[in-house]
Amino acid sequence: MRILLTFLFLLIATQAQSVELAVKAKEHWQSLANIPAGTTQDTIAWLKDVWLQKHKGEIVAVMPNGTTWGRLDAPPNYVIIKVPNATMGQASKYISPLIDTLAVNESDSVRVKERRWHFLRKVVDSALTLWGIDSSYVILTNAQAVNIVREYNVTAIKQKIINRLRQ
Amino acid sequence: MRYLLTLGFLLIAIPCFPQAARTYTVCESGCDHATVQLADDAHDQDLPANDSILTFEIQNTWTSDETGVSIVGWTMDATRFLTITAVGAARAGATYDGTNAYRTVATTAPFFNSESFLVVDGIQASTTETGATVARCIDMGSAPNCTVKNCFAKGSTGSNVTGINFGAGGTTAGVIRNNIVIDCPLKGIDISAAIGGVKADNNTIENCGIGVETNTQDGIIRNTIFFNVTTPVSGVPNLTTLSEENWTDNASITYTSCGSCGAGDQLSQPDPFVAIGSENYSLASGSTPIDAGKDLSADFSDAIGGKTRTDGFFDKGADELIAAPVGGDRVLIRIGMMFWHYGIEI
Numbered sequence: 001m002r003i004l005l006t007f008l009f010l011l012i013a014t015q016a017q018s019v020e021l022a023v024k025a026k027e028h029w030q031s032l033a034n035i036p037a038g039t040t041q042d043t044i045a046w047l048k049d050v051w052l053q054k055h056k057g058e059i060v061a062v063m064p065n066g067t068t069w070g071r072l073d074a075p076p077n078y079v080i081i082k083v084p085n086a087t088m089g090q091a092s093k094y095i096s097p098l099i100d101t102l103a104v105n106e107s108d109s110v111r112v113k114e115r116r117w118h119f120l121r122k123v124v125d126s127a128l129t130l131w132g133i134d135s136s137y138v139i140l141t142n143a144q145a146v147n148i149v150r151e152y153n154v155t156a157i158k159q160k161i162i163n164r165l166r167q
Numbered sequence: 168m169r170y171l172l173t174l175g176f177l178l179i180a181i182p183c184f185p186q187a188a189r190t191y192t193v194c195e196s197g198c199d200h201a202t203v204q205l206a207d208d209a210h211d212q213d214l215p216a217n218d219s220i221l222t223f224e225i226q227n228t229w230t231s232d233e234t235g236v237s238i239v240g241w242t243m244d245a246t247r248f249l250t251i252t253a254v255g256a257a258r259a260g261a262t263y264d265g266t267n268a269y270r271t272v273a274t275t276a277p278f279f280n281s282e283s284f285l286v287v288d289g290i291q292a293s294t295t296e297t298g299a300t301v302a303r304c305i306d307m308g309s310a311p312n313c314t315v316k317n318c319f320a321k322g323s324t325g326s327n328v329t330g331i332n333f334g335a336g337g338t339t340a341g342v343i344r345n346n347i348v349i350d351c352p353l354k355g356i357d358i359s360a361a362i363g364g365v366k367a368d369n370n371t372i373e374n375c376g377i378g379v380e381t382n383t384q385d386g387i388i389r390n391t392i393f394f395n396v397t398t399p400v401s402g403v404p405n406l407t408t409l410s411e412e413n414w415t416d417n418a419s420i421t422y423t424s425c426g427s428c429g430a431g432d433q434l435s436q437p438d439p440f441v442a443i444g445s446e447n448y449s450l451a452s453g454s455t456p457i458d459a460g461k462d463l464s465a466d467f468s469d470a471i472g473g474k475t476r477t478d479g480f481f482d483k484g485a486d487e488l489i490a491a492p493v494g495g496d497r498v499l500i501r502i503g504m505m506f507w508h509y510g511i512e513i
Contacts, residue, residue: 022205028240029212052281053211053240060208063201070200072191077209095234114237 018065019091020137022078025124027056037167047161051113057124058115059094079127080137081119083145090142093117100154112154123148188220194227194257203236203251203271211240214247225253225290228267235273238280245312248284258289259319260472261347261486263446265293275302286314289473296325304351307341309334311363314342317471317485321446322351322375329354330375333361341365345471345485347448351375355393358386359402367391368463369470371448371484373440377401388413390460392484393420394438404428412461414439414483433459433483449486456483 027033030050035041054060060078063069069080083091098113127138140148192198193206200206206223214221243249253259257269264270270291271277277292287305296302304320306329307313313333320330330348333341333356341361348355348370355372356379358365364385371392372378378399379388386402388410393399399420404410406424412431413420416438422428439454441447450457460481468476470487482488 024208030240049281054208061202061205067201068196070193070198070205072199072209073201073205078205092234097237114239 017087018082018084019086019088020063020065020067020069021059021081021083021091021094022061022063022069022073023081023119023124023127024054024056024058024060024077025079025128026076028053031055032164037164042165044161044165047164048112051157051161052111054114055118057118057121059117059119060115062088062091062095064088075128075131079124079131081127081145082137082139083142084139086142086145094149098152098154098157102154112157113152115152117149117151119149188222190222190224193223193225195229195231196227198226202233204233207236207238208240213242214249215242215244218247220247220250222250222252225251225257225269226255228256229269230266232265232270232272234271235276236271236278237276238282238285241282241285243282243284245284248286249282250286250288251290252286253289258473259291259317259347261441261447261449263291263293263319263321263347263349265291275300276306278305279303279308280306280313281308281310283310283312285310287316287318288314289317289471291319291321293321294323294325294328296323296328299326301327301329303329303332304348305330306332307334308332309360311361312341315344315346316342316467317345317469317473318347319471320346320348320351322349324350325352327353329357330372331355332357333365343367343370344467345369345469347371347373347471347485348375349373349446349448353377354380355396356380358382361386364405364408366466368466369460369481369483369485371486372396372399373443373448386410390414390463390481390483392439392456393417394440394443412459412483414456414459431459431461439484448484450482450484450488452488452490454488457488459483 094117096116097111098116100110100112191206193200193203203223253269256267259268268291272293274296277294292304294302294304302325305315315331322328322330328351330351331343343356354377355375356367359380359382366387367379369390374395376397378393378396381402381404385405387405387408389412391413393415399415400422403423404425410422410428414433414436416436418435420432433455436455439450439456441449441451458480460483462481470476471485474487476487
């Protein structure tokens with residue numbers, strides 16, 4: 001009983017600062033995993049455009065606790081992850097883009113990716129498995145979220161593009 | 168034989184008709200999606216390959232801002248494209264509405280697009296940038312053949328703020344019309360990198376450094392109001408389809424290398440708006456842009472806020488003042504008097 005009351009107290013107390021993340025749950029239609037290397041599409045410009053887009057595991061929206069999500073803001077499009085002890089300010093970084101600060105011309109693709117951060121795909125797959133069984137969302141602590149979210153790297157992406165073109 | 172001929176006709180005819188257009192709704196509660204961004208990332212696709220036309224319809228009142236929209240990851244063409252349109256209470260009008268109408272607000276990119284043929288209609292977009300970072304309220308990037316119409320772009324004090332940017336017009340003219348652009352210290356509308364004849368008609372630009380920046384890239388500027396704008400037009404406009412019928416409180420509008428441009432321009436004009444201090448850019452009754460514009464009804468007849476330019480005379484700027492019918496009361500009195508004259512009681 002004491003444990004239950006503690007849990008309920010924490011759940012209520014942490015609602016004061018709490019965010020909900022809509023995470024992309026499906027592969028983009030131009031996912032490189034679905035398009036063999038060496039096709040006629042494989043140019044630097046096209047590959048840069050593919051990397052720019054949002055892919056599975058990337059956070060599309062950060063909203064306050066209690067958000068009324070749309071009818072289609074759910075699988076297969078999205079999973080909703082709740083982070084009870086995170087603020088909107090803390091979570092807003094997850095929707096920031098990845099910028100190439102070394103780009104020479106502004107007209108070049110200074111924006112390398114729409115989202116700098118992403119959840120691991122296995123996290124999304126687990127959430128999809130649990131969806132509708134345990135609940136309509138996944139709850140993570142701020143520490144858990146920080147532990148499983150990953151940051152893209154401009155240099156690494158450029159190297160991936162080069163490697164792809166060499167195939 | 169008749170059956171075979173009918174079947175053959177159907178096999179040929181059916182593929183020629185595109186798939187039915189589909190609309191997804193966006194609102195804070197009770198719609199398909201809670202934000203435009205969520206709609207974008209749920210439905211991005213190769214529209215020509217799927218033979219589809221999509222619309223994101225933004226509805227109802229919005230108590231909160233959307234914090235930036237980025238349209239990326241599509242393929243579109245001239246007949247199969249995405250339209251993002253705000254309707255009803257969500258739609259932009261001649262007064263900036265930060266309480267009820269839809270608005271996307273962000274520091275550097277409130278609305279960014281990288282896909283050709285996108286149509287954006289009736290949204291508000293505002294930047295909060297106050298420093299020197301490049302910020303564009305509605306940015307079509309380098310995407311050609313886009314349309315931005317009936318929108319309200321609100322800048323800030325940042326030194327590199329642009330209201331509407333078209334980076335590439337493409338081989339078919341892009342369209343920028345009926346937009347209100349305010350508070351953009353760098354540029355109101357930038358079409359200097361666009362090619363193919365971007366038409367920038369019936370826009371209202373207020374408190375900006377450069378009103379419209381064009382270049383030797385076929386920009387056309389007509390029926391546009393420039394108020395509190397340092398340089399209304401910068402760069403070389405289209406030299407065959409002339410820029411004309413514009414309006415300003417400045418003493419002149421300079422069209423570089425285009426001596427034939429500027430016919431019908433109204434210069435040194437007084438404030439035409441209802442209340443700039445309240446961000447109300449409706450045309451005041453009796454103001455000089457009313458009925459003074461070039462008739463562009465061959466291209467369009469709409470105005471900001473869902474209005475239609477129906478009185479046969481284009482106002483300049485984004486707003487169209489719809490006057491009340493003339494003589495209504497007098498007609499009623501006239502009829503009453505006629506009946507009295509003939510002894511008929513009414």
